[in-house]
Amino acid sequence: MQLLIFLLVYPVIWLLSILPMRVLHILSDLIYVILYYIIGYRKKIVRNNLKLAFPEKSRKELLQIEKRSFHHFIDIFMEMIKSFTISEKEISKRFVFKNLDVLNDFYDNKKSLIIMMGHYANWEWVVNFTNLTPYHGYAAYKQIKNKYFDNKMKSSRTKFGANFIPTKKFLELLDNKSKSNELAVYGLISDQSPKLKKTHYWSNFMGVNVPIHTGAEMLAKKYNYPVIYFQTKRVKRSYYESTLKVLAENPRDFKDYEITDIFLRELESQIKNRPEFYFWTHKRFKHIGKEKAIN
Numbered sequence: 048m049q050l051l052i053f054l055l056v057y058p059v060i061w062l063l064s065i066l067p068m069r070v071l072h073i074l075s076d077l078i079y080v081i082l083y084y085i086i087g088y089r090k091k092i093v094r095n096n097l098k099l100a101f102p103e104k105s106r107k108e109l110l111q112i113e114k115r116s117f118h119h120f121i122d123i124f125m126e127m128i129k130s131f132t133i134s135e136k137e138i139s140k141r142f143v144f145k146n147l148d149v150l151n152d153f154y155d156n157k158k159s160l161i162i163m164m165g166h167y168a169n170w171e172w173v174v175n176f177t178n179l180t181p182y183h184g185y186a187a188y189k190q191i192k193n194k195y196f197d198n199k200m201k202s203s204r205t206k207f208g209a210n211f212i213p214t215k216k217f218l219e220l221l222d223n224k225s226k227s228n229e230l231a232v233y234g235l236i237s238d239q240s241p242k243l244k245k246t247h248y249w250s251n252f253m254g255v256n257v258p259i260h261t262g263a264e265m266l267a268k269k270y271n272y273p274v275i276y277f278q279t280k281r282v283k284r285s286y287y288e289s290t291l292k293v294l295a296e297n298p299r300d301f302k303d304y305e306i307t308d309i310f311l312r313e314l315e316s317q318i319k320n321r322p323e324f325y326f327w328t329h330k331r332f333k334h335i336g337k338e339k340a341i342n
Contacts, residue, residue, distance in 0.1 A: 053195035064131040068141075068285050071125040075118070083117045093117070093327040099335075100253035101322065115323035119281075123326075126285055127171055131203045135178060138207065142172040142287045149291045150180045150232070153273060159224075159231050161267040161274045163294065165238035165314040166326035168279040169287050176289075177208030177232065184209035185224075186234040187217040209234070218266070225270050233272070235263045237310060243334060248304050252311055253318065255332045264306040267298040274298060274306055276313050281324050 063071070082088045093116060097109045104112075130138075153160055160182070164170050177184030186204075188211045191197040201211050212220050217233075224231050237260050238252075246258040267274045273296045279289040292313065295306045318325045 049193045049195055053193060053199075057196070057199065060128055061131060064128050064133075068125075068129060071129060072122070072284060075121045075125045079118050079121050082121065083114065088117075089328045090117075092330055096327045096331050097322070099255050099332050100318075102254070112322050113327075116325065116327050119324055120326065120328055122284065123169060123171070126169055130171060131199075135175070135207070138172055138175050139179075141285055142169070142175055142289065143282075144176055144179065145288060145290045147176065147179055147291070149275070149293065150176070150182060154181055154230060157230060159229075159270070159272050160233070161263050161272045161298075162232055162234040162277060163237045163263045163274060163310045164234060164277050164279075165310075165317075166236065166329070167314060167317055168281050168324050170236065170277075170279070171204075172287065173234070173277055173279065173289065174204055174207045174209035180232075181230070183224075183229060183231040184234065185217075185220060185231055186211050187214045187236075188212070189214055221266060221270070233266065235260075235266075237263045237307070238314060240329075240331065240333060248307065250304070250308055250311060252331075253315060255335060257332055258334050259304075259307055259311070261304060261307050263310070264298070264304065267295065267306065268301075271297065271299050274310075276310060278313065278317065280317070280321070 063074070066074075083090070090113075093113055094109070097104075097112055097116075101109060101112070150160065164173065174184065174186065186209055190213045191200060204211050217235075221233055239260055241258050241260050243258060248259050248261050249256055250259045251257075252259070263274065266272070274294040276292045276294050277289050278292050279287055282288050294309050294313070295301055298306060
C-alpha cells in the first residue's frame, strides 16, 4: 500500500516541483483561500497560540498575524515541494548566508559545531550551507512513515550536501563521528515540544511556561562543540537571508540550560519582530499547567 500511494502521489509532487516559483505562488494563494476560509485548517490552534503569545495585541492585530501566518505556512510547503527539483544555483540565489566565514573560522580551528534552529522563516533551505563550507553536515529529523517518501525526501535534501539522520540514531552517529575526529556540523530544530516523560527542563517561551527540548545543549556540552544560531529572515516571498550568531563558543563554561535559554531569547526576538513567519499551526503550548503534575 505504501508503494501504491507513493506511485500515485509522487508524480504529482514532481510535476508541481518543476513549475516556476511564481506559478507555485499563485497555487499557494488559491490553497490559502481554501484552507483558511473554507476548511479552516487548524485555525483554532493558531488563534489560541497567538492569544497566549501576544495577550497585549488587539483582536484586529491578532487576526492580521493569523492570516499572514497561514499564507506563509502554505508558501513554506510550496517551497518544500520545489526542493525536489530546485537547482543549487537557484537555491543559492533564494537563500543567502551573510557571514559563513564564522563557520570557516571554526573549521580552521578544527571545531565541529552544533546548530540550533526554530520553525521560523524557512528552515528547510538552510541545508544548502553545507555546499558552501568544507564541513560535513548532519541534521536530525523525524522519519516519514511511508518509507518510499522518506527515502525520496532524504535524497532530495542530500543533494545540497547535508545528511539527514533519524532522531533515534542521531546520538550514535554523533558519537561515532566524534571518535573519528570528523569535522562536522550537527543541526537540530530546538523549539519543538518534547514528550512530558522525557522533559528535563521547563522555561518561559513567549510568556508561557512550557517544556523545552535540551538535546542540542546536552550534546554541545558533552563534546564541547560551539553552538551557532541561524537567524533567518524572509527578505521577500521565497527569498531568505541567514545570519550566523555564536551562542556559546565554549559550552562547558555555561550553567545548565543557559544555552537553551539564550537560544529561546534569540528566537523570541525574531518572532516578536515578525510573528507571521513562525509556524503557529503546531500546539506550541499544549502542556500549560502540567509542570507540577509531573514533578
